Amino acid sequence: MIAxxxxxxxxxxxxxxxxxxxxxxxxxxxxxxxxxxxGSGKTTLARGLLGLATVLGGEVEVLGAPxxxxxxxxxxxxxxxxHTVSGAVPATVREVxxxxxxxxxxxVGRLRPADRAAVRDAVAAVGxxxxxxxxxxxxxxxxxxxxxxxRALAAEPELLVMDEPTAGVDAASQDALAAVLADVSATGTxxxxxxxxTAALAGVLTRAVVVDHGRIAYDGPLAxxxxxxxxxxxxxxxxxxxARGYRQDQPRVTTDGVR
Amino acid sequence: xxxxxxxxxxxxRALLASLMVGLxxxxxxxxxxxxxxxxxxxxxxxxxLTGVAVGVLTATAPxxxxxxxAVLGAVLIELVRARGRxxxxxxxxxxxxxxxxxxxxxxxLAPRGQATNLDAYLFGAITTTxxxxxxxxxxxxxxxLGVVWLLGQRLYAVSDDEEYARAVGLPVLALNVVLAVLxxxxxxLSMRVVGLLLISALMIVPSAVAQQLARSFRQTLYLACGxxxxxxxxxxxxxxxxxxxxxxxxxxxxxALFLLATAAVALREATARxxxxxxxxxxxxxxxxxxxxxGHPAVPHGDHVDYDHDGHRHAPxxxxxxxxxxxxxxxxxxxxxxxxx
Numbered sequence: 090m091i092a093x094x095x096x097x098x099x100x101x102x103x104x105x106x107x108x109x110x111x112x113x114x115x116x117x118x119x120x121x122x123x124x125x126x127x128g129s130g131k132t133t134l135a136r137g138l139l140g141l142a143t144v145l146g147g148e149v150e151v152l153g154a155p156x157x158x159x160x161x162x163x164x165x166x167x168x169x170x171x172h173t174v175s176g177a178v179p180a181t182v183r184e185v186x187x188x189x190x191x192x193x194x195x196x197v198g199r200l201r202p203a204d205r206a207a208v209r210d211a212v213a214a215v216g217x218x219x220x221x222x223x224x225x226x227x228x229x230x231x232x233x234x235x236x237x238x239x240r241a242l243a244a245e246p247e248l249l250v251m252d253e254p255t256a257g258v259d260a261a262s263q264d265a266l267a268a269v270l271a272d273v274s275a276t277g278t279x280x281x282x283x284x285x286x287t288a289a290l291a292g293v294l295t296r297a298v299v300v301d302h303g304r305i306a307y308d309g310p311l312a313x314x315x316x317x318x319x320x321x322x323x324x325x326x327x328x329x330x331x332a333r334g335y336r337q338d339q340p341r342v343t344t345d346g347v348r
Numbered sequence: 349x350x351x352x353x354x355x356x357x358x359x360x361r362a363l364l365a366s367l368m369v370g371l372x373x374x375x376x377x378x379x380x381x382x383x384x385x386x387x388x389x390x391x392x393x394x395x396x397l398t399g400v401a402v403g404v405l406t407a408t409a410p411x412x413x414x415x416x417x418a419v420l421g422a423v424l425i426e427l428v429r430a431r432g433r434x435x436x437x438x439x440x441x442x443x444x445x446x447x448x449x450x451x452x453x454x455x456x457l458a459p460r461g462q463a464t465n466l467d468a469y470l471f472g473a474i475t476t477t478x479x480x481x482x483x484x485x486x487x488x489x490x491x492x493l494g495v496v497w498l499l500g501q502r503l504y505a506v507s508d509d510e511e512y513a514r515a516v517g518l519p520v521l522a523l524n525v526v527l528a529v530l531x532x533x534x535x536x537l538s539m540r541v542v543g544l545l546l547i548s549a550l551m552i553v554p555s556a557v558a559q560q561l562a563r564s565f566r567q568t569l570y571l572a573c574g575x576x577x578x579x580x581x582x583x584x585x586x587x588x589x590x591x592x593x594x595x596x597x598x599x600x601x602x603x604a605l606f607l608l609a610t611a612a613v614a615l616r617e618a619t620a621r622x623x624x625x626x627x628x629x630x631x632x633x634x635x636x637x638x639x640x641x642x643g644h645p646a647v648p649h650g651d652h653v654d655y656d657h658d659g660h661r662h663a664p665x666x667x668x669x670x671x672x673x674x675x676x677x678x679x680x681x682x683x684x685x686x687x688x689x
Contacts, residue, residue, distance in 0.1 A: 139515040167515040
């Protein structure tokens with residue numbers, strides 16, 4: 090089975106293409122890193138697969154159907170590039186993660202016992218079982234990111250797309266995330282991780298796609314990606330070493346914008 | 349004590365109406381607060397005025413025409429937002445002023461003698477509630493609460509993180525339209541009780557009180573409904589005795605509760621900060637910074653590491669000026685299992 094198939098794809102916002110001429114096929118169960126510098130278009134590529142950026146031309150098929158079709162509902166997990174959970178009204182970890190389960194249900198209907206069990210399992214998988222009924226706002230930034238990971242896991246997705254899951258997360262949490270992703274990958278879930286830093290997830294991700302100036306510059310084993318990018322896929326301007334070992338209470342500024 | 353307020357038919361209807369409004373308005377308002385679209389209710393209130401004017405001009409029941417106008421306005425604004433060409437903010441403003449201008453102009457066209465008291469719609473005239481109104485309100489109440497019960501989790505999902513909801517395939521546009529229509533229905537329901545200009549307050553303020561006290565979204569929803577119900581009924585009752593307009597009385601009561609809750613929360617936080625500072629002071633004269641080789645056993649604790657210091661735990665806490673140590677001794681989980689910091 091093919092999880093993703095892009096043929097001469099142009100993806101962007103409004104009428105402006107950010108990535109173009111993208112040919113990419115990802116088989117079910119692959120674990121792919123999407124690398125590239127800021128503004129390279131790697132996030133836009135991922136957002137195009139999720140229906141959050143516009144497919145302006147070519148073909149983009151996700152899980153066997155053109156992007157945006159209802160057939161995909163409940164089969165995709167997504168961890169956005171965001172440090173914290175938003176929302177003006179308080180919500181518990183259980184409530185936020187429960188949202189991940191909703192798309193699997195029909196247009197109406199409430200969470201069933203099996204869904205609630207999946208929510209508990211997902212929260213346990215990211216190591217927050219004892220915080221299930223705590224308000225998300227009472228958690229640290231790193232823990233809130235884990236809540237967003239749990240939300241995606243609760244859907245038991247066939248395709249899991251993550252945007253910078255290791256940014257702003259301390260080394261121990263990065264290792265914990267790698268372990269979780271290894272488990273998820275072992276169940277046959279296709280992984281697509283947009284990232285600057287592959288060090289923490291090198292044991293999980295096997296293939297790398299490097300995006301440069303809106304085009305694919307490299308597609309092959311993760312180990313070979315460094316030679317192509319020559320390390321220039323590091324955050325420009327921040328002058329930071331690979332983000333291992335920094336602490337949560339020294340928040341790192343991510344310069345990468347939404348696109 | 350005889351309950352004088354219940355002896356009159358008009359007050360019975362007024363209290364019934366305020367009970368329903370108090371319950372329903374916050375149940376919808378919580379989602380608007382979460383979505384940071386608190387003023388949508390206000391905009392739709394203005395649109396409803398055009399509906400009222402159409403009703404007056406065509407001699408049909410204004411409640412019906414107001415409902416139609418508000419629902420149309422609600423659907424329109426969601427479609428404009430979904431197109432993404434105009435920001436929700438500008439679309440809301442156009443709706444806002446178009447609605448109230450249309451209402452005022454159309455009412456001005458009404459033949460003399462038919463002219464209706466504009467104040468009654470803008471600020472509420474709860475004692476003019478008819479038995480027919482109460483029946484319509486009851487239907488709206490049941491429908492709105494039913495939809496919130498059935499779709500509440502989805503409405504929460506879309507209000508909380510619209511992008512995520514879109515990415516995983518929830519029907520975002522449909523849910524947004526449903527929420528907007530619920531707001532429209534609530535606006536019409538509240539029209540008689542608090543008036544079109546004050547409707548938003550009854551949707552938003554109870555939620556603003558509840559979100560400071562509650563720990564979960566569900567708690568916030570229930571608490572907001574409870575606060576709305578109590579302030580609405582109490583305000584209506586009070587207005588009977590004081591002779592003040594019901595809408596303004598209800599809203600002032602709700603705002604008083606909001607100020608009270610805000611003050612209470614601020615006080616609680618100040619107390620917690622003071623306690624924290626006192627504990628930190630105990631260890632202000634700490635001889636060294638804990639670290640890998642400080643000689644004190646490191647104890648993993650949730651998302652950080654404590655140091656076992658003569659039988660109690662020190663948790664490093666970085667501040668602007670350096671590091672001080674919090675006491676994490678009173679909640680000692682078995683080492684390594686994690687616990688609350």
